[in-house]
Amino acid sequence: MTQEVTVLGLESSCDDTAAAVVRRDAGGRGAILSNVVLGQDDLHAGFGGVVPELAARAHAEKIDLAVERALAAAGLGLADCNAIAVTAGPGLIGGVLAGVMCAKGLSAATGLPLLGVNHLAGHALTPRLTDGLPFPYLMLLVSGGHCQFLRVEGPDAFARLGGTIDDAPGEAFDKVARLLALPQPGGPSVETCAAEGRATVPLPRPLLDRPGCDLSFSGLKTAVLRARDAAVAAHGGLPREMRADLCASFQTAVAEVLAEKSRRALALSDVTAFAVAGGVAANRTLRAALEDVAAAAGLPFVAPPLALCTDNAAMIAWAGIERFDAGHFDDLTLAARPRWPLDRAAAPMLGSGKRGAKA
Ligand code: KG4
Ligand code: ZN
Numbered sequence: 001m002t003q004e005v006t007v008l009g010l011e012s013s014c015d016d017t018a019a020a021v022v023r024r025d026a027g028g029r030g031a032i033l034s035n036v037v038l039g040q041d042d043l044h045a046g047f048g049g050v051v052p053e054l055a056a057r058a059h060a061e062k063i064d065l066a067v068e069r070a071l072a073a074a075g076l077g078l079a080d081c082n083a084i085a086v087t088a089g090p091g092l093i094g095g096v097l098a099g100v101m102c103a104k105g106l107s108a109a110t111g112l113p114l115l116g117v118n119h120l121a122g123h124a125l126t127p128r129l130t131d132g133l134p135f136p137y138l139m140l141l142v143s144g145g146h147c148q149f150l151r152v153e154g155p156d157a158f159a160r161l162g163g164t165i166d167d168a169p170g171e172a173f174d175k176v177a178r179l180l181a182l183p184q185p186g187g188p189s190v191e192t193c194a195a196e197g198r199a200t201v202p203l204p205r206p207l208l209d210r211p212g213c214d215l216s217f218s219g220l221k222t223a224v225l226r227a228r229d230a231a232v233a234a235h236g237g238l239p240r241e242m243r244a245d246l247c248a249s250f251q252t253a254v255a256e257v258l259a260e261k262s263r264r265a266l267a268l269s270d271v272t273a274f275a276v277a278g279g280v281a282a283n284r285t286l287r288a289a290l291e292d293v294a295a296a297a298g299l300p301f302v303a304p305p306l307a308l309c310t311d312n313a314a315m316i317a318w319a320g321i322e323r324f325d326a327g328h329f330d331d332l333t334l335a336a337r338p339r340w341p342l343d344r345a346a347a348p349m350l351g352s353g354k355r356g357a358k359a
Pocket of ligand 1: 014142143144145169170173174185186187188191279280281283284309310311
């Protein structure tokens, strides 16, 4: 690694239109020169979830604006970049297409090479951008659309040790918030409400009785629904303390299940660190539980800052740099892929989440 590399990254696979410029210096260290995220929360707020067609149109309208802003914030032009990286999947296909078409246009106009990046690889490689983490490490990806344990072995080498067979944990937080009439996104509002309660409501610990690292969250959500209905029937409404206890009980169940499965994944994986990414990694109860698991295994715990845990284009630019260094370039035949498992040898995951089909 002798040459400095600067890459423009584009991300549009769910509900954030994002562009960023990232530079890797000759010593291998990454620096984020700009990181622009144009969210779509307002657009989808009235629908209780992301509407793929609306998301795709908004991406197509705003992706060039995001690029302009990212270049301006970095104080650079396209001519200062060495390549263009873009999320080519997995995700909502209309949005992915908007990003890929924009990146192809920029590549065709400038002659800069194109790097098609797997969105999940972007999340999984982020600890290398933020902390220079060496391979191999264990990554737990927990967001509104993803949930999987990955042994990250190289820029394009990932072994999936397990994942959710139904909902992602963020989806479960969002659904529980809806059941309890708390605002969206559900994660932060459930966490705030839980702070006033005690984890006294008995809820299941799904799949703990089964060996391995797979997870399930949809039964937990149904159990919260039943407990809510029982409380409403008993009290003629949902008392505030009962709602707080339900939130605390649900959050504890999620944290305990993820902690136990993390213990198992670490026991299986022979790694030098335990890293976490995704919006749910913002949850303090969960973070504390995972930190304990890492400490008990004698491993460092790495959680990138929140803005780099949630969807962003800096992670795509960095994953692009890792491809650049490996000489893995794409051309104008690059295809947008709704499904794109990182571990090609693993069986497909079931279900479909906020971002469409699960990887
Ligand atoms: O990674 P992200 O921004 O988007 C994708 O899903 O890709 O994650 C968003 C998810 C939402 O479901 C949100 O409710 C959840 O992360 N989340 C949290 C917290 N903050 C965000 N879940 C639990 N506790 C939180 N503090
Ligand atoms: Zn994501």
